[in-house]
Amino acid sequence: MKKALLAAALMSAGVIAHAQSSVTLYGRLDMGVAYMNGIGAGTGANGQATHGSSQVQLESGYWGTSLWGMKGVEDIGGGNKVLFHLEGSFSTANGSLGSAGSLWNRWATVGVANDQFGTLLAGRMLFISNGIWDFDPFGQSNWSSASMVRGRNWPQSSNNISYQSPNWMGFDVYGQYAFSNATNWNGNGSTSQGREAGLQLTYTSSLFQIRGLYDEIRNPDNGSLGGTYATNGLNGGLIPTGSTQANGNGVFAYSRDYMAMFNLFLGAFKVQGGYEAIRSSGMNPGIIGQPTTLDHEWGGVTWQMTPAAALIAAVYHVNANNGGGNATLYTIGGSYNLSKRTLLDIQAGTVQNSKTANFGLNANNFGTAAATGNPLPGHSQVGVYAGIQHSF
Template identity: 75%
Template sequence: MKKALLAAALMSAGVVAHAQSSVTLYGRLDAGLEYMSGVPTGANANGAANGSSNRFKAESGDWGTSLWGLKGVEDIGGGNKVLFQLEGSFNTMTGSGPGGGGLFNRWATVGLANDQYGTFTMGRMLFISNGVWDFDPFGQSNWSSASLVRGRNWPQSSNNFAYQSPKIAGFDFYGQYALSNATSWNGNGTTPQGREAGAQVTYTNSLFQIRGLYDEIRNPTTGALWGGAVANNGINSANTGNGVFSASREYTAMFNVFLGQFKIQGAYQAVRSGGATGVAYGQPTTLNHEWGGVTWQATPAAALIAAVYHVNGNNGAGNATIYTVGGSYNLSKRTLLDLQAATVRNSRTANFGLNANNAGYSAATDNPLQGRAQSGVYAGIQHSF
């Protein structure tokens, strides 16, 4: 009897050991002060801005999104783990949450992981186009790789299924597939999201890293690779009337080069719509977007960054270039001070702003007047926990 009880106790101890779990609360708060010139004001008879001014603004999220979340993992034995992640964004300056995006508007996933076979997750997540983050000198700050494609590089995606492979000989694969949940596979206007999908392959070694990425976002109303007409006065529905910027295919090639204290980064993106008809002059159906920059890790705490971002649109949409410098200083492992100064220069027919705004010319879009420049500088503090 004693032997039987001892065996049962040992077996129970083994089950407990295999079922170890942990939950982590984490977050980030970003806040500061921003100055921007070329901010649109007023309106003409068509609703388009007819003036511009300067603005000081209390900001949250210029260097990085303010967020909080929970993530957990349970070891179920045999090299297998169950994991989850819940994450939502908020405004540090006002305390307001994501609103219509839901409490956990960035991540709400559950899945299984195995060190040998990889990780499979389901739920809401940052869309795969956010994979440019690792190759953007400013790490997708508010004025960087999303600005000239009007937020095309940083959306979230619902109804998603994702797979991350383990790293093999320096290579790894990541893919996503998001259902529209409509009776039409690509979307038919009955659901808030069309079908979305993408895949990326990355190779990493001690000297450099390269990544190839493909993704597509379908219009939830029509299922097409075209977001619909863009109103000149900027009054349109996000993700349904923002043209190539909201529904399209995206082909991206990126690199990082590691040279001691220096990191050199660059990328090229081809953004292509499909099925666009009756497109007005000045509304692009294709975009060529590229950037390059360098980060100097001057000391373990201080980093200086310089970068250039450029976009060129067809159909008379013109081109724009962002020139920017900045950097950060770590007060501790979890707290840093940040600074960025930038200017965007538009060609005669373009009106891209520093922020990743929807297309259009109204004051509500925050875009500069057509053919005009916009400049800004911000300084802030960011704390992670």
């Protein structure tokens, strides 16, 4: 009897040692004060439109999203692991969730990983276009690459399956495929998301890193890569239906995205840049200001002056067809690490718009109402931000 109990105990100990697991709780709080001018259209004493107004706000997430989450891993042996990842965003300024009613709006995945074959995940995750983050001098801060494409390259994606390969001689592959969950494969108005997919290839060496990325986001109303239209009596034309299309955000919401990006590592300096081409179809060319194509270029330098202090300068430019105009964002900033977990950050920027463009510092939807935060077409916008960020 004693031998049987000893054997059972040894077997149990073996199972516990074999299936080790861990759970990590983490988070980040970002808070600062932001000033911007040229917001929306104001009205002067003569009743004529003026160049908007200025604004000072306490803001969360300007340098990096305020978030919290959990990661877990169970080692099941043979180089195999079971993984889960839960992550949600929130506002440090008022405590509200990043998406109303969604606790885990950024990540809610479960999957498996193998040391030799890679990682397979399923659930909700940051969409693959966020791969621009590694090549953006300001790391997709609030005033950066996302500003010139009105947030097209930082969405989340539901119903997604992703695969990340191991590193093969400097190369790695990452892909996503998100189901529409509609009765039509691409989407037909019965669900809130159309089909989404993407693929990226990265090569990394000690001197440089390059990445090519392709993705597409389809309109959930009809599965297309453009807007949804309804007949309108005004001028006998067509207007886009749905709030996203009605504010001129078609190509910024449903389109194909092509990126080519690089990082160059030169000691204390890191040079970054890239080109992004966004293309949509099905838009009405008669609606001026609603582009079907965007060409976005950027470049910048980060100088790591000391282990704690970094200085960053970058330029972002976009050209939009169909009367969308062009705009350039010039920005400088930097950070100083008070510790391994806490940093101070500052950024100043200005957007210069052509006659028909109204891009702002923030990645806002098309429009000139004060609620959008955009300047009037043809006007510039200037802003300064300073804040603190703590990670745990």
